[in-house]
Amino acid sequence: MIVPAVLTTESTLTCAHGFAVSAGSSSRLRVGGKAVLLADLAGQSIDCRLPDDPNTSTKHCTKVAQVSAGESSKLTVGSVSVLLDVVAGLSDGTPPPTGPPLLPAVAQQAKLRAAVAP
Ligand SMILES: [Zn+2]
Numbered sequence: 836m837i838v839p840a841v842l843t844t845e846s847t848l849t850c851a852h853g854f855a856v857s858a859g860s861s862s863r864l865r866v867g868g869k870a871v872l873l874a875d876l877a878g879q880s881i882d883c884r885l886p887d888d889p890n891t892s893t894k895h896c897t898k899v900a901q902v903s904a905g906e907s908s909k910l911t912v913g914s915v916s917v918l919l920d921v922v923a924g925l926s927d928g929t930p931p932p933t934g935p936p937l938l939p940a941v942a943q944q945a946k947l948r949a950a951v952a953p
Pocket residue numbers: 850851852853854881883884885895896926928
């Protein structure tokens with residue numbers, strides 16, 4: 836079984852349209868000098884440039900709406916779980932009402948891994 840890698844501010848995390856989630860982190864835990872991302876990702880902004888189209892109700896993403904998977908069960912910072920590369924979540928863009936899923940994340944680091952929450 837492959838243990839997921841921990842995401843950091845250097846990891847690639849994108850909305851369904853391929854634009855980056857501006858995932859900031861206040862975590863004191865760092866890997867290779869980059870702060871690890873925490874599971875409280877909801878609300879982080881997305882720099883989505885999908886053109887809005889009222890005729891098809893196309894709407895660009897502005898933020899992460901929710902995170903549904905990818906929290907570490909064991910590794911926490913300030914009692915918040917770190918985020919793993921198996922993260923799954925939704926943005927607030929098209930298609931409404933739930934928004935599209937985030938694309939699979941790429942950790943960009945392999946030094947720190949942690950088990951996913953059961
Ligand atoms: Zn988007």
